[in-house]
Amino acid sequence: xxxxxxxxxxxxxxxxxxxxxxxxxxxxxxxxxxxxxxxxxxxxxxxxxxxxxxxxxxxxxxxxxxxxxxxxxxxxxxxxxxxxxxxxxxxxxxxxxxxxxxxxxxxxxxxxxxxxxxxxxxxxxxxxxxxxxxxxxxxxxxxxxxxxxxxxxxxxxxxxxxxxxxxxxxxxxxxxxxxxxxxxxxxxxxxxxxxxxxxxxxxxxxxxxxxxxxxxxxxxxxxxxxxxxxxxxxxxxxxxxxxxxxxxxxxxxxxxxxxxxxxxxxxxxxxxxxxxxxxxxx
Amino acid sequence: xxxxxxxxxxxxxxxxxxxxxxxxxxxxxxxxxxxxxxxxxxxxxxxxxxxxxxxxxxxxxxxxxxxxxxxxxxxxxxxxxxxxxxxxxxxxxxxxxxxxxxxxxxxxxxxxxxxxxxxxxxxxxxxxxxxxxxxxxxxxxxxxxxxxxxxxxxxxxxxxxxxxxxxxxxxxxxxxxxxxxxxxxxxxxxxxxxxxxxxxxxxxxxxxxxxxxxxxxxxxxxxxxxxxxxxxxxxxxxxxxxxxxxxxxxxxxxxxxxxxxxxxxxxxxxxxxxxxxx
Numbered sequence: 001x002x003x004x005x006x007x008x009x010x011x012x013x014x015x016x017x018x019x020x021x022x023x024x025x026x027x028x029x030x031x032x033x034x035x036x037x038x039x040x041x042x043x044x045x046x047x048x049x050x051x052x053x054x055x056x057x058x059x060x061x062x063x064x065x066x067x068x069x070x071x072x073x074x075x076x077x078x079x080x081x082x083x084x085x086x087x088x089x090x091x092x093x094x095x096x097x098x099x100x101x102x103x104x105x106x107x108x109x110x111x112x113x114x115x116x117x118x119x120x121x122x123x124x125x126x127x128x129x130x131x132x133x134x135x136x137x138x139x140x141x142x143x144x145x146x147x148x149x150x151x152x153x154x155x156x157x158x159x160x161x162x163x164x165x166x167x168x169x170x171x172x173x174x175x176x177x178x179x180x181x182x183x184x185x186x187x188x189x190x191x192x193x194x195x196x197x198x199x200x201x202x203x204x205x206x207x208x209x210x211x212x213x214x215x216x217x218x219x220x221x222x223x224x225x226x227x228x229x230x231x232x233x234x235x236x237x238x239x240x241x242x243x244x245x246x247x248x249x250x251x252x253x254x255x256x257x258x259x260x261x262x263x264x265x266x267x268x269x270x271x272x273x274x275x276x277x278x279x280x281x282x
Numbered sequence: 283x284x285x286x287x288x289x290x291x292x293x294x295x296x297x298x299x300x301x302x303x304x305x306x307x308x309x310x311x312x313x314x315x316x317x318x319x320x321x322x323x324x325x326x327x328x329x330x331x332x333x334x335x336x337x338x339x340x341x342x343x344x345x346x347x348x349x350x351x352x353x354x355x356x357x358x359x360x361x362x363x364x365x366x367x368x369x370x371x372x373x374x375x376x377x378x379x380x381x382x383x384x385x386x387x388x389x390x391x392x393x394x395x396x397x398x399x400x401x402x403x404x405x406x407x408x409x410x411x412x413x414x415x416x417x418x419x420x421x422x423x424x425x426x427x428x429x430x431x432x433x434x435x436x437x438x439x440x441x442x443x444x445x446x447x448x449x450x451x452x453x454x455x456x457x458x459x460x461x462x463x464x465x466x467x468x469x470x471x472x473x474x475x476x477x478x479x480x481x482x483x484x485x486x487x488x489x490x491x492x493x494x495x496x497x498x499x500x501x502x503x504x505x506x507x508x509x510x511x512x513x514x515x516x517x518x519x520x521x522x523x524x525x526x527x528x529x530x531x532x533x534x535x536x537x538x539x540x541x542x543x544x545x546x547x548x549x550x551x552x553x554x555x556x557x558x559x560x
Contacts, residue, residue, distance in 0.1 A: 094293075102535070102539055107493050107531065107534055107535070110535075113531070216403035219405070219406065220497070235409075254401045257401050257402065258401055
């Protein structure tokens, strides 16, 4: 910025040729797609490095945070939801509802800040310093990612809790659950084997649907905890107007999102034998 | 769907209460603020909250009063989330009505466009749109509005499709009513309630998205206060001065909770099946 010298039209043409922008946009797009399917995402405008290796190097961390957050959300949400369903009364009803809505209302990056404020004084709880990969030291790695993942997963945990509870309450009223109880089965067996198996379906849908939201959260959280994931790469590409990098990341994220939806459908079919994807959609 | 039923719904009422409180704050902030929200005061940097100094929520790294900044940030957050939700709601609903009412190839075309927009997590889509449009305040409205287009398209299309199969619509057609008449007289009024629920829930998400964008430095640009950019500024000082991070965040949480309570309560009023389960 500051003192800028205007480029001559000839120089502009030369630069456009250099960056491969001397053709109409549709042609450029088709050419780009052609290279992408061969794994060539082009070069960064800033660093001149090939884009795909840079993304692939940072992708595992973002995926790990997302999955860790998902696991935490399920591990917290499902048991709490079941417990809430078993202890149903007007007071727990309203408490669960408001907790669920509160979980939806928390900005993840703010929750992360609160965790840093609360626990940074406790030695070793939030390890600082350089990022250590899972392959190098799994325990230290998980320790580093615990709070970031918890910050992202808490909101979803509250939502999952609410869905689990509502779904359990509905299922517990079904005839087959009453039959199982009447047969004299232990309560634990009835709840886990008979009720939960059926109640879990809407929960899977919600969890799958929200994985994208976790991934979005991961990208902001990486910035808060200074973790070298894909989110930071995306943010810096945007700050620096590095369009080929942004383009590559957008494509990968959309592909991952579609993949997550597919996996959700497959899990759905695996859990519920009534749903078979190969029977003409029914 | 009368006001009497709304009165009985504590959840929705609590939401209305919280939102009214924020509207009151906006009204007050138009005429009076405890301190000038952008005036720096180098003698009172990062002061803790205290009644004696008059800085009830403390001061930030430039000595600016946090309460005044939160109060002013309130109108920004609400205007942006209202603008974005309306933008997404109007475009999305028109697309959805068009797709659902005409069906056929229009339906396919419009819903595939919606699917493409839907294949991005909402925050990421907003970040990318900001990246393309540039970091200007009014662009935040477009960035968040685009996120809502597919959601409103789906809700309104679904509602129209369900209604189209009803007897009263067939009756209207067979008694010679024109398509436009049926659309505006019979269909549109009946999809208003699900849309209102969607608007309420969208407002809550819009506030979160705006704060996240501003937090990342892509939304509202300082020195103008927004809750998100206040939190962004607080990052370097939050261990030293936790109040810089705590209060703006609480402001976000309660307003978002207000819209969520309202939306959730309204959904109850609409869905008789949910009413039994709670």
